[in-house]
Amino acid sequence: MFQKLLSLPVNKSVHGKEVDDFIIYIHWLMGFLFVIWMAYFLYVLWRFRATRHPKADHTGARTHASTYLEGFVAVIEGVLLLVFAVPLWAKIVDKAPRDPNTNKVRVMAQQFRWNFMYPGPDKVFGKQDLEFVTVDNKFGQVLDDSNGQDDFFTLNDLRVPAGEPTIFQISSLDVIHSFKVIALRVCQDAIPGISVPTWCVPLQEGRYQINCAQLCGSGHSNMTEGFLTVQSPEKFQAWIAEKAETNTGDIGGFE
Ligand SMILES: [Cu+2]
Missing domain, CATH: 1.10.287 (Helix Hairpins)
Incomplete structure (x- = not known):
């Protein structure tokens, strides 16, 4: 009520x-x-x-x-x-999930877009060092790490399975942003140079807008172009497999 x-x-x-x-x-x-x-x-x-x-x-x-x-x-x-x-x-x-198999996504906020990095089918990210972050290496990947070979990237397209925990590892490429998904009651500042984890268990399939909750520049409102899609675990796994197959390692270009 x-x-x-x-x-x-x-x-x-x-x-x-x-x-x-x-x-x-x-x-x-x-x-x-x-x-x-x-x-x-x-x-x-x-x-x-x-x-x-x-x-x-x-x-x-x-x-x-x-x-x-x-x-x-x-x-x-x-x-x-x-x-x-x-x-x-x-x-x-x-209660943060400690199982190494927990779904994980790296979130890299940028003026004015959301970059996402998935660990691929092996569920293990390649090594990351935020000191390596450049315009060509947005996530600061350690490029010769074999765990990173199947990692893939999306732009403004975040997907997670329903009913399972997902950990978001949040950072920023430029200024302070804030990763906010109102329907999931998740809000965490994205700070350049550090990676801050947050997590949640989405209840239901659906498509939810991602907001930037820190005024981050002239295109701040464009950050609402990021969307979170909550899928059934089967659909999500199928998407991971499909992405891994067509993975080119393309990071989506720099703007
Ligand atoms: Cu922002």
Whole structure:
């Protein structure tokens, strides 16, 4: 019900409900504060009206009630942070899949596009060193690594299987971008020179827009041309096999 009231976007990932619940708690607190503060404001306008107080009182409040109230609000905010937000974050980080066979994608944000790199059928990426990143080697591949022979690239076309975890290893070629898929409740800054992992389990097949959540330049809005397609695991494996067969190692050119 509150999901609808707040017009939250549809959720298509396993951890998304907890994120939404947290947003709802924050709105409850803000709604409560809004009503209380507005009521107090109106009371003050009436209580200290000019006809009743023709002369200003320079001493002001003589009790500490307002300090206690501020303290009370700060405690509730602390509870939200320490009891809900931090454990939710810790849980997602702690539960990160450690199986080496987990699906992985390298995400390289660039003005103004999304480059993706897949490890190919062997599920093992070739070595990467972000110091090697150049216009011709966007992912900083160590080129003579045999694990990298079947790695392949896509442009603005990210695909993952439904019902399975996928790890996104996020970096940037130029400025700070942010990889955001609203339907999956995933958002992680893309920072040049470092690779930051995030992960999720998409619930359902579908096609979702990728947004850049950091204002990254004049073509920032063009980054919505990136799409995430969630496929059935069978379809996804078939796509990997097909891509591996037609793989030319082409990185998609530099713009
Ligand atoms: Cu961007």
